[in-house]
Amino acid sequence: MKRRRLRFPIILIIALLLAAGVGFMGIRVRFPVHHMGYVNTHAGNIDPSWVFAVIMAESGFRENAESPRGAQGLMQIMPATAEWLAGLMGLREFKPEDVWRPDVNIALGGFYLNRLLETFGGDMRLVLAAYNAGQGNVRNWLANPEYSADGQTLDVIPFPETYHYINRVEFNQRIYAFILRFYSGENE
Secondary structure: OEOOOOOOOHHHHHHHHHHOOOHHHHHHHHOOOOOHHHHHHHOOOOOHHHHHHHHHHHHOOOOOOEOOOOOEOOOOEOHHHHHHHHHHHOOOOOOHHHHHOHHHHHHHHHHHHHHHHHHOOOOHHHHHHHHHHOHHHHHHHHHOOOOOOOOOOOOEOOOHHHHHHHHHHHHHHHHHHHHHHHOOOOOO
16 A cells, blocks of 8 residues: 555644534543653653554553454553563563553553664654564565565555554544643643
8 A cells, every 4th residue: 555644734633623612622532641651751762642642543542452363451562572572671570461551561562662663763654564563574565675665665565454553643643742732731
C-alpha cells in the first residue's frame, strides 16, 4: 500500500469536534491522558504524545487488554518480548504477570520504542511498523526494492494491518500533541 497523508489537518478535525459541541473535555474522554507520570518517565527520547498514541491504538487504555495472539496490557507486549525487554532493562525481579501492571507495561513499551528509534535511525514510521509487525519484517521490507526504493524508507507497507496501524497511531499522535499542549491535570 502506498503511503498516504491524512486528508484533513488535525487542527481542522479538532476545530470540527469543538464546533460540534464535543468540547475539550469530550476530546479528552475519547483520548484519555491516563498514566501521565509513567508515560513521561518512560518516554525517553520519544515525545510522550507518541507513547499515548501507541497506547490508544494498542489497547484503548484498557489495562487488561489481551490480543488474540497473546499481546498483553496497555502497550500490548508479547510475553516473550516482555521477558527479553526486562532482561535488557536489568529488571531482575520481573515476573511474567508484571506485564499487566501499567507502570511495568509502559516502562517496557517505552524502552522498546526507544530501542526501535535507535535501530531505525529516528524514523517513527519504521518504529511503528516494527512495533506492529516486528523488526525482522521491517528489515526485510527495507531490503526489498519492491517496498523500499532506497533501503532507508518504506514506499509500500505490504501488511494492510501495519499500514492502517501506522496511520492510526500518527492520527492519535496529532490529537495527543494538541491535548498535551493544554493539559494541566494531575497524573491520571
